[in-house]
Amino acid sequence: MPIDHPSETDHPSRRSRLISSVLSPAVRLWLRSQVESVADLQFQLEGGDRQILSGYVPKVSIAARQAVYQGLHLSQVDLTGENIRINLGQVLRGKSLQLLEVVPVFGNLILHQRDLTASLQAPLLATALSDLLTILFQPETRHLLPPELASALGTDTVHLTQPQIELGHQQLTLGGILTNTNNGTNRLPLLLRTGISLSNRSKLCLQHPELLPTPTATESTPLPHLHEFAIDLGQEVELQELLLEPERLVCRGRISVVP
Incomplete structure (x- = not known):
């Protein structure tokens, strides 16, 4: 199933223009690059402009349905990552988003028998x-x-x-x-x-x-x-x-x- 699914949405924080104008599109592209396919993908970014400008994202919440990650078929994925450091300076110059540090991600995975x-x-x-x-x-x-x-x-x-x-x-x-x-x-x-x-x-x-x-x-x-x-x-x-x-x-x- 194609990754570009019409139900894919994101929910930018109202407190940060950088999230809606710069970071959300970059995160969307990065998430797409991590999976082979996904039926429904939603994410929410939290943080203010001052934090984002320093390359720091306090929290990201991700929900996905019918995703394939490294060959693993996952019916439902709900994850939360915190204290994320990214290469914002390069993103602002049109480069791809990259993580600068290991990110601990907490959450739930559900696999059905067919998965x-x-x-x-x-x-x-x-x-x-x-x-x-x-x-x-x-x-x-x-x-x-x-x-x-x-x-x-x-x-x-x-x-x-x-x-x-x-x-x-x-x-x-x-x-x-x-x-x-x-x-x-x-x-x-x-x-x-x-x-x-x-x-x-x-x-x-x-x-x-x-x-x-x-x-x-x-x-x-x-x-x-x-x-x-x-x-x-x-x-x-x-x-x-x-x-x-x-x-x-x-x-x-x-x-x-x-x-």
Whole structure:
């Protein structure tokens, strides 16, 4: 979906002419450059002319819907950044807006089930999924898998195609089709159900993962070697809350926006 959506608006502060005449257009262009697409984007800048002239913006509030950021599909984004330093002198000369310091941004993200499935090719999730499969099917632990699965896959490297995610209450189920590197004729369904917890606020950890033979199966195969498997979100991320609900994931926390 194009970024230039007709519902995109901004709300300049009445106290600053610089915000309405100079800063709002520059911020709008900068925000557009940060996302691949967005259906609805709104922002509000706060500050007086004296503050803005010094290159200081006390507060920026951003609300976006159906945004794609670095391959991650986000249904709803509500963020607030404070104490922002920018290159206003260059902006006044027609240059692009740039951040001069790291900006801590606080807010909420909401992803629906379809968003997560669409985001599985994003670098962060694709890397985590590859690491997960490497540990799940490493030779020294394949004996922990159901015998028919281990036998069919052999010792080749395994890939997951057609990945999908189903969200439940504080757990998720990862599904897809497993194929061998050297023998692509073996196509086996995968259903992995796991709980999710926060660790050190910058890592997501699997809790008691298990393999399911079918989506409605009452029996499963525990995967103890994947318990506490961590997905590192990076030093710039600090989550305060992670809520998994049927078909929806809600994140609350802080991210550091690096210039």
